[in-house]
Amino acid sequence: MAGRPRTEIDLDELRKLMALNCTMAEIAAFFGCNKKTIERRMNEDDELAEIIDHGRADGMLSVRRKQFQIMESGNPTMAIWLGKQRLGQRDSFDMIQEHKPISIEIVNPHVFDD
Numbered sequence: 001m002a003g004r005p006r007t008e009i010d011l012d013e014l015r016k017l018m019a020l021n022c023t024m025a026e027i028a029a030f031f032g033c034n035k036k037t038i039e040r041r042m043n044e045d046d047e048l049a050e051i052i053d054h055g056r057a058d059g060m061l062s063v064r065r066k067q068f069q070i071m072e073s074g075n076p077t078m079a080i081w082l083g084k085q086r087l088g089q090r091d092s093f094d095m096i097q098e099h100k101p102i103s104i105e106i107v108n109p110h111v112f113d114d
Contacts, residue, residue: 007033009041011051018055021063027052 009031017027028035042049071078083089 007031007037007041009038009048011048014048014051015055018052018059021056021059 013030014027017030022030024035024038028038031038042052067078067082071082080089
């Protein structure tokens, strides 16, 4: 009994998918196979694994580059976000609690009687 035919993975198509920051699940869907198939093939094929690893790194670099361009164009939200992510900056709040006495006056005590 023969098993399933081996999934062909076109390395040029894989490079394109990696340039788009595709996940393993998305890559598997594109090639019509299971995510575990892609992961297993990475372990068997050094060239495929290298394409995926380099593609991930290039994808992250392109996102980072775009984020810095957005920040440098004057977007304060991106500057704050990058500061929190890359520099460990955070918002801090000082809470001051004042204790003031309160008084309760019962105006009509019979309102709640049945």
